[in-house]
Amino acid sequence: MRKTTFPAVLATFVVCFAFWVLLTWKFTLQELAAGAVVSLAVALFTARFFIHEKAGWLFNPVKFFNLLGYWLFIFPVELVKANVDMAKRCFTGCTDINPGIVKVPVDLKSDYGQAALANSITLTPGTITMDIAEQDGQTYYYIHWIDVKADGEEAGEAIKGRLERGVRRFWE
Amino acid sequence: MAVRIIADVLILIGALFATAGTIGILKMPDAFSRMQASTCVSTLGMLGAMLGALLYAIFVMGSASAAVKIALIALLIFVTNPLGSHAIAKGAYRHGIRPDKPMEVDDFGRDFDE
Numbered sequence: 001m002r003k004t005t006f007p008a009v010l011a012t013f014v015v016c017f018a019f020w021v022l023l024t025w026k027f028t029l030q031e032l033a034a035g036a037v038v039s040l041a042v043a044l045f046t047a048r049f050f051i052h053e054k055a056g057w058l059f060n061p062v063k064f065f066n067l068l069g070y071w072l073f074i075f076p077v078e079l080v081k082a083n084v085d086m087a088k089r090c091f092t093g094c095t096d097i098n099p100g101i102v103k104v105p106v107d108l109k110s111d112y113g114q115a116a117l118a119n120s121i122t123l124t125p126g127t128i129t130m131d132i133a134e135q136d137g138q139t140y141y142y143i144h145w146i147d148v149k150a151d152g153e154e155a156g157e158a159i160k161g162r163l164e165r166g167v168r169r170f171w172e
Numbered sequence: 173m174a175v176r177i178i179a180d181v182l183i184l185i186g187a188l189f190a191t192a193g194t195i196g197i198l199k200m201p202d203a204f205s206r207m208q209a210s211t212c213v214s215t216l217g218m219l220g221a222m223l224g225a226l227l228y229a230i231f232v233m234g235s236a237s238a239a240v241k242i243a244l245i246a247l248l249i250f251v252t253n254p255l256g257s258h259a260i261a262k263g264a265y266r267h268g269i270r271p272d273k274p275m276e277v278d279d280f281g282r283d284f285d286e
Contacts, residue, residue, distance in 0.1 A: 022244055025237035083216040087192035090209055094199040099208075100277035122254035125193075125211040128204070129254075130261045130280060142280040144261060146208045151277060 004044065008051035012043035052111055057171075066169040074166040078124055086125035089146070100148035101130065104156035106139045106164065113171030114139065120163045127159050179227040186220020193217055202271035203264055207257060214253045222246040 016039035024031055057063055089096050108114050118129040121143060131142045143159060150158055189212050196209020222242055229238040265280060275281075 019244075022240050025240055079215055083189055083212055086196070086209065086212050087189055090192040090196035090199070090212070094196060094201070094205075094209075097200070097205060098276065099202070099205050099271065100275040101280040102277055103279035103283070118258070119251075119254040122257045123211065123215055123250065125215060126208055128207060128211070128257050128261050130258065130265060133283070142283075144204050144208070146205060148277050 004048045005051075007054075008047040009043045012047040012050050013039050016042050063170045066166075070166040070170065074162060075120060075123075078120075078163060082124040082126050086146070097146050098148050099144065099146055101142055101144050102148060102151060102155045102159075104141045104143055104159065105153065106141055106156070106160075108139070108164065108168065108171070110171050113167050116171060117141075117160060117164055117167045120167070121160055124163075175227055175231040179224040179232075181224075182220050182227065183224035184220075186217050186222075186224065189213070189215075189220065190217030201273065203269050204261060204271065207261060211253075211257065214249060218249055219246065 017035055020035035020039055021027075021032070024035065106114065106117065108117060114132060118132065118141060121127050121129045121141070126146045128144045129141050130144055133140050133142065143155075145155070145159065148155070156164075193209050193212030193214075196212065197206050200206045200209050222245065226239055226242045226246075229235055229242055
C-alpha cells in the first residue's frame with residue numbers, strides 16, 4: 001500500500017476545496033471554513049489513491065499551459081472533426097461503416113498520460129478504447145473503430161497521432 | 173439581443189448533433205456501433221447545449237453561480253463519460269456480445285478468445 005505523502009494531500013485538498021467553492025459559490029467565512037475542514041478530511045483519506053506520481057506537476061508553468069492548449073485547441077478540433085464525420089454517417093443511413101477492433105502501440109510512460117489519452121480517444125465519436133495491455137515493455141490499446149482503414153502503426157497515427165503528441169507535451 | 177441569438181444557435185447545433193446521435197443509436201447494426209453513435213450526443217450535443225446555456229446564464233440572467241454550475245456540469249460529463257464507455261464496451265465484449273456481421277479486424281478477440 002502506498003504511503004500518504006504531504007504533497008499528495010496538499011494537491012488533493014486544493015482540488016476538493018476548489019470544487020467546494022465553485023459548487024457553493026458563497027464567500028462567507030463559515031462556508032469556507034466548513035469546506036476546508038471537509039476537504040482536508042477527504043484529502044487525508046483519499047490522497048494515496050488519487051495521486052500516484054509527482055503531485056506538483058501542475059505548478060510547472062510550461063506543462064500547465066501545454067495542458068490548457070491541449071484542452072482548448074488541439075482536442076476540440078479533433079472532437080469537432082470526428083463529430084461531423086459521425087453525424088454524416090448517421091444522417092446518411094448508418095450503412096457507411098466498417099467496425100473492427102484494432103491493436104495500437106502507444107509510447108506514453110506515465111499512468112496519467114495513458115489515462116488522458118485513452119479518455120480523449122473514447123470521447124471522440126468513432127473510437128472507443130476497450131482495454132490497455134502491456135507486452136514486452138510496449139503498451140498497446142485495443143480500440144474499437146467504426147471505420148477501419150488501416151492496422152497497427154498506421155491505425156494508431158490515424159486515430160491518435162495528434163492527440164498523443166499533445167498529451168506527451170504535458171505528461172510524458 | 174445578439175448574445176441571445178448566439179446562445180440559441182449554439183443550442184440548435186447541440187440539438188442537431190444529439191439528433192444525429194439518436195438516429196445512430198436507433199439504426200446502427202450492433203451494440204458497439206451504437207455506443208459510438210451515442211458518443212455524439214454526450215460530446216458535441218452536450219457541449220452545444222451547455223455553451224448556449226452558459227452564455228444565457230452570464231449575459232441574460234447575469235448569474236455567476238448558475239454559470240459556474242453549468243461549466244461544472246459540462247466538465248463532469250466530460251470526465252466521467254469515457255469511464256462508462258470503456259467499462260460498458262469491455263464488459264459487453266467479455267460477456268460474449270458480438271456483431272451479427274463478423275468484424276473484419278478483431279485484435280481483441282484474437283488475443284483473448286483462445
